Amino acid sequence: MLGGILIMGTLGIFVGVGLALASKIFYVYVDPKIEAVDEALPGANCGGCGYPGCSSNAAAIVAGDALPSSCVAGGPEIAEEIAGIMGVKLEAREPDIAIPGCTYGLQIADARYIYNGINDCRAAVLLSGGSKVCPIGCLGLGTCVQACPFDALSMGPDNLPVVDPDLCTGCGTCERICPKHIITLTSHTRRIQAEHTTDECTAPCQRACPAGIDIPAYIHQIAEGNYLEAVRIIKETNPFPAVCGRICVHPCEYECRRNLVDEPVAINHLKRFASDYEKASKERVHVQRAPETEKRIAVVGGGAEGLTAAYLLNRLGHDPTVYEATSQLGGILRIGLPENRLPRDVLDWEINGILDAGVQAITNQKLGQNITVDSFLKDGFSAVFVATGGWDSQLSERGQDEPSRALPGVELLIDFLLARRAGKESPVGKDVMILGGGKTALKAAGISLKEESKSVCVVIRTSREKSHFSEEEIKTAEEEGIVFYFQSAVTRMIGQGADLTHVEIARIQNSDEKEGILKKELLPVDALLTGSGRFPELIYVVHKEESDANEQEELELPDPIPWETLFPYPGPFAEEDIGIFRPGEVTSDYKAVVEAIGAGRRAASSVHRFLTGEPVEAPANMIRTHTKVLSLSKLEPVEELPRQKMPELSQEEQVADPSMEIALGYSEEQAVTEANRCLKCGLICYRRVEGQTLH
Numbered sequence: 001m002l003g004g005i006l007i008m009g010t011l012g013i014f015v016g017v018g019l020a021l022a023s024k025i026f027y028v029y030v031d032p033k034i035e036a037v038d039e040a041l042p043g044a045n046c047g048g049c050g051y052p053g054c055s056s057n058a059a060a061i062v063a064g065d066a067l068p069s070s071c072v073a074g075g076p077e078i079a080e081e082i083a084g085i086m087g088v089k090l091e092a093r094e095p096d097i098a099i100p101g102c103t104y105g106l107q108i109a110d111a112r113y114i115y116n117g118i119n120d121c122r123a124a125v126l127l128s129g130g131s132k133v134c135p136i137g138c139l140g141l142g143t144c145v146q147a148c149p150f151d152a153l154s155m156g157p158d159n160l161p162v163v164d165p166d167l168c169t170g171c172g173t174c175e176r177i178c179p180k181h182i183i184t185l186t187s188h189t190r191r192i193q194a195e196h197t198t199d200e201c202t203a204p205c206q207r208a209c210p211a212g213i214d215i216p217a218y219i220h221q222i223a224e225g226n227y228l229e230a231v232r233i234i235k236e237t238n239p240f241p242a243v244c245g246r247i248c249v250h251p252c253e254y255e256c257r258r259n260l261v262d263e264p265v266a267i268n269h270l271k272r273f274a275s276d277y278e279k280a281s282k283e284r285v286h287v288q289r290a291p292e293t294e295k296r297i298a299v300v301g302g303g304a305e306g307l308t309a310a311y312l313l314n315r316l317g318h319d320p321t322v323y324e325a326t327s328q329l330g331g332i333l334r335i336g337l338p339e340n341r342l343p344r345d346v347l348d349w350e351i352n353g354i355l356d357a358g359v360q361a362i363t364n365q366k367l368g369q370n371i372t373v374d375s376f377l378k379d380g381f382s383a384v385f386v387a388t389g390g391w392d393s394q395l396s397e398r399g400q401d402e403p404s405r406a407l408p409g410v411e412l413l414i415d416f417l418l419a420r421r422a423g424k425e426s427p428v429g430k431d432v433m434i435l436g437g438g439k440t441a442l443k444a445a446g447i448s449l450k451e452e453s454k455s456v457c458v459v460i461r462t463s464r465e466k467s468h469f470s471e472e473e474i475k476t477a478e479e480e481g482i483v484f485y486f487q488s489a490v491t492r493m494i495g496q497g498a499d500l501t502h503v504e505i506a507r508i509q510n511s512d513e514k515e516g517i518l519k520k521e522l523l524p525v526d527a528l529l530t531g532s533g534r535f536p537e538l539i540y541v542v543h544k545e546e547s548d549a550n551e552q553e554e555l556e557l558p559d560p561i562p563w564e565t566l567f568p569y570p571g572p573f574a575e576e577d578i579g580i581f582r583p584g585e586v587t588s589d590y591k592a593v594v595e596a597i598g599a600g601r602r603a604a605s606s607v608h609r610f611l612t613g614e615p616v617e618a619p620a621n622m623i624r625t626h627t628k629v630l631s632l633s634k635l636e637p638v639e640e641l642p643r644q645k646m647p648e649l650s651q652e653e654q655v656a657d658p659s660m661e662i663a664l665g666y667s668e669e670q671a672v673t674e675a676n677r678c679l680k681c682g683l684i685c686y687r688r689v690e691g692q693t694l695h
Contacts, residue, residue: 033085034062040081041071072169094290094317096170096185098152098163101200103216104682105158106140125179136201137682138182144174188288191236192312193605195572197621198629201682204255205267207623210573210598211238215252215267216680222270223675230274231285238597239311239354240304242279242346243333245272246663249592257681260635263643265677266666273671279349286357290317295611298323298376300367301387303331304593305537307351308600309385309607310359316608318382320359325366325388333593339659368406373540374497377561383607384540387600406535408563409493409500413437413444413531420447429527430454433503435490436461436581437531438468444529445482457483457523459490459505461576489579491520491567493528494543497560500526508578517578536580537599539566539607568606569618571598573625577618635679644674 038058051057051066060066061082069079118124121143140159152167153174161174161183174183181199195212196202205215214233221230234241248268256264278285295318299310302324310320328334329351333342355361365371367388376384388406409429416428417440432448432455434441445456460467464474464486474484485505492504503525507518530536542557543564567580573595574582606616623629647664654662666674 031062034058036085037061037082040078040085042078072171094187094189094288096172096187096190097165097168098170098172098174098183099186100138100161100163100183102136102138102160102180102182102682103680104137104201105160106138107159122177122179136180136182136199138180144178144183147173147177149173187290188236189290189316189608192287192315192601193608195619195622197619198623198627199621202623203681204257204631205252205265207572207629208251208255210251210571210592210595211244211601212598213237213271216678218274219265219267219270219675219678220680222274222671223678225672227274227277227671228281228283228285230270231278232287234271234274235285235287237312237601238594239308240350240593240597241271242275242350243304243342244594244597245269245275246342246346246661247337248594251592257632257635257679258638258677260632261638262640266643266646266674269644269646269666270671270675272663273666273668276665277668279346284353284356286353287315289315289358292319293317293611295319295382296321296380297607298381298384299387300371300384301331302326302329302361302363303387303596304333305596305600305603306331306385306387307354307359308597309387309604310361311354311357312601312604313607314358316604318608318611322359322361323365323367323371324361324363327363329361329363340654340662343661366406372498373408373563374561377540377542377557377563378559382541382611385603385607386535386538386540387603388535407538408495408498409526410528410530410535412535413440413529416444416529417447428453428529429525431524432456432527432529433490433523433525434458434529435531437529441529441531442469442473442477442482445477446480449481453527455483455524456481457485459485459488461487461489461508461579463487489576490528491579493538493565494522494563496562499560500528503528506578508576530581532581537568537603538580539568539603539610540564541566541610566606566610566616568599568603569616571602571618572623575626638679641677643677644670 034055035058038055041054041058043054051060054071057066057070061068061070068082071078071082118127119141121139121141124139124141138160140155142155142161144161145153145155149171150167150169152164152169154162154164156162170185170187172185175181175185182201184200191214196207203216206213209215214236218230218233221227221233231241238244245268248271250268252267253264256267258264293316297310297313297318297320299306299313299320299322302322306322306324307329310322313320322329330347333347334344367373367386373384373386386407411428413434413436428448428451430453432445432453434444434448434456436459437444441458445458448456458477464484467474467486469477478484485507487509488505488507490503491506493500494502494504501524502522504520504522506520509516509518540563543562570577570582576582609616644666646666649660649662649664653660
């Protein structure tokens, strides 16, 4: 008996020691914070967060790879609890929703394939590239429906996925599972910032619109009788639908595929109809505003570009204030167009709508006189966007008063030369940089040296051989002390208070395939003369050294405030991406107001990206004017349908009152009839009477 007890006791000691050693050897430390977050999560393991289960999501949240609100099944209360565990402030964000990006069903495809025994889109896409001639469109096998953890997807009668907005949580499972990427997460914020890319199905009219309006979507809403919804779609990228509906040069209509059959869809007239309907209804339509960010932005310039940027920044959750030099908002729209083309009550309706959305505006505030970039940053503005207009706006203001340096250290080359012609000689700066300007740049450089500038350089985008100067002119200028930077572009300005101190230039390499930066160089510059005849669109923000870039914004700023500039990312019409005054971008307000509106939207997106920590750049696969996309040269069979004619005042009425608007606008019947002429085309597809089945 005693022996048995001793044996059992000894065995117990050995087991205990073994377990103790095993616990030391195989011990796995579990972060108590991860455990706490895991316990707070609902335990559904639905995968909606993008991770295999709640435990993985908890680890990602603690590691900083996922947000406290990443659980789509938990709701705001759980997000608040997790934020409390993490000791962070929960920032509200606009909810996402899945949206299919294809309107061309499998059963009407030009060519479709049947895969025997394969019912998964991911497998089917590996066989011969998919199910139809369109390289982007939906395969129609419903893999996204099977993958949705919340039963928010179903396959419609046209073999395309349908989203139930009441059940969709924006988890992104369908987006990740779709091999053709035709289902994406979207929101008003995402659509405001969206650029057309090569991996989505877009219509030619969309790609041609400088403002990036989803043209097929708003035309479809008009055809369905949802006129106010059409206005909302337009205002996601353009807050001036009534103005554009009257004066836009409508490049979209030149690309409309109905040109291959009869006449283009009257896209611009339809835009006007929808906006006039909104005005007549007296019911303001606004894009839903994202959660408040408490970021204040100063927008300098109350023309189409500045007002567009301010409206969209407001919709993105920021608090913009517009500062206009004159007594009225509108810029060239107000002073450069006759009443019979753009009635002032229409312009005022649009501008008042922007103010009604929450944008503040202060008039009679001229940059460089009443207000400065430095004063805005001192007052706590997170960014300052300068949109003082194209060259025609500058010409319309010239002569009204003495030209001033609206931007720190920046002066128009034409103002510099006119002042010297008038006998005013005062040193422009110690270190002078001249950007562009052709032959006049050399003249200004010589004058600057005579006025005892310490250094003068000329920055030119082209090579030495392709410049406007002869080799003799270049050598003579270099002997005088002028330095040339060929194949270079200005990429950033840095300064303090009211002074410019440095300019960053990039040496660029151009090839047939792409443009690239060879190297960047920071030069001491206190005066920059621009030869384009206009000020560049610039975003000014507080400059932080790399050592303190991650410090809290609440720290007291030094005086004078150090600042730097950002450039809005290039649009689809830019022929080059790097630097300011990129060839191909808009230089005039009057040329096409829709281009100024598009520039304002990209500026708003650039500011938002900077404030949210995202890179300020365009998508790598953004469709540009030179991007090659699949298209068609012939349509058949498509029935010819006459384009609806715009009703106009009679000649007698025009003579009787020249101020009356000539174009009267579509009736509702005309608008619906015209909207139904739209072919609803995508990248290369259009509806066929019969399809062809291939095996």
